Structures are given as C-alpha cells and as structure tokens.
Amino acid sequence: GQQVMQIPQYQHVQEGEDFTTYCNSSTTLSNIQWYKQRPGGHPVFLIQLVKSGEVKKQKRLTFQFGEAKKNSSLHITATQTTDVGTYFCAGNYGGSQGNLIFGKGTKLSVKP
C-alpha cells in the first residue's frame, strides 16, 4: 500500500541548533500536510503544501514540497525548548481527504 517514510525517527539537538525532518513517498502526492504533537497531546495541524516546489514559512519553520511532489521537508531554525514534540508529515494521494497517510514522525528533543 501507499506509505509515507519519514526520517529521522529521533533527533536530539542543543537549543539554538537547527533541525530538519524529511518525508518521502514512492508515488506522487496530491498534497502534504504537517502536524506537531506535543508529549501527551494530540496532533495539531501546522500547514498544507499543494504546489510543486512550494515553500512556506511560519516564523522559524520552513516547509518545502519537492518538484516531483514526492518529498517534503520541515526545517526549524534556532530551535527552542518549546519546539519539543513529534513532527508528522501526512500525504494525501487522491485528493479525497480520506487518503491522508501519516508518516511515523520525527521526535525532537531540545536540550537547554
């Protein structure tokens, strides 16, 4: 079946360092979404990317969608302790909302 692979599984950084998580699909995506889940919490929607090569920024977060619409990345500049949590990408394959497939997530820990 369709799968969305996400790496790395874990990332430990010192506060102030940058962080990147990558998402990859073997087949073309209709769009991709990113979520953040704090420890003990629920996934919270961050952003949706639709267009090939799209780049969107939210303060220190930069989201990219690959030209082939098969991969995506989330980059956080100068991490803070508030960035701690698990970041999930979720790929939509068919345009139908029910086809949203979540990656396994990247768990980010930030050492102050």
Added chain:
Amino acid sequence: DAGVIQSPRHEVTEMGQEVTLRCKPISGHNSLFWYRQTMMRGLELLIYFNNNVPIDDSGMPEDRFSAKMPNASFSTLKIQPSEPRDSAVYFCASSLRGGYTFGSGTRLTVV
C-alpha cells in the same frame, strides 16, 4: 469553538468487555476520522465518514470494531469484545477542507 470533543479521556477495561468511544466534531465540518495511535504502528486511519456516510473502513482491524455516525454532531467507535492488543490512544478528527482538527484522544487500556 470547543474543538473536537472526545470522551472518555481514559478508559480501563477488562478483556472481553465492550468499549464505546465517543466523538463530537467541530460544527460545520463534513468529514470525520477515527485514528489509532501506538508506538509500534504510529497513527493508523481506522475509518472515515463524509457527510455522516462511512466512506472507507478498510483500516478497521477486525469485525470486533464498528463505527457509527448517526448525525453530523456525533460519532461512536465500538470495540466488542475488547482485547489487550486494542490498548492504544484513539483519536477522532474532523475537517472541512485542508487540515484536520484532532480531539484530545481516548487512552484505552485493556487488561
């Protein structure tokens, strides 16, 4: 808006018992999703509804699982009989377009 509301927040039950999880989506959202989250398998889509109609239940693990959405403001996920391997966090999410809004989840423990 109170967001997506799930109940109960925690449920501990004995193997073989029936468990019912409840969800109230955001008013106006026309899609509702049930997900299960475990360490091993991550977030798995169990079933989703569009305009109260079940569209895809291929993620429902077995016949022991059933879900209903009798109206636009309420859905249930039932497990009967429950087994220890059903222990997980169950999330309900709703959406109109774009991103999903998740509830706080129900942490189910079957002993």
